[in-house]
Amino acid sequence: MIAQLKNRIESILKNYRPVMNGEIYLSGEDVCKLLHISKRTLQQYRDDNILPYIQIGGKIIYKESDILTILEQNYNSQKTH
DSSP: HHHHHHHHHHHHHHHHEEEEETTTEEEHHHHHHHHTTOOHHHHHHTTTTOSSOEETTTTTEEEEHHHHHHHHTTTTOOOOO
């Protein structure tokens, strides 16, 4: 039972995203997984100013709300008749 609890805690900590000022920040790896893209594609999105990001030293992070906004702005509904 203790081993199961330990595994559960490790799982939670692995997926934990701290909230700062009511905002969730994602790493590049998180964004790649979320959007199903490669690191190179993510780099290209930054270079092309498609995705906003924050760079602190050598670390780049992304606001979750910015990612969701970009997805909503680029949503195309294909209605078939």
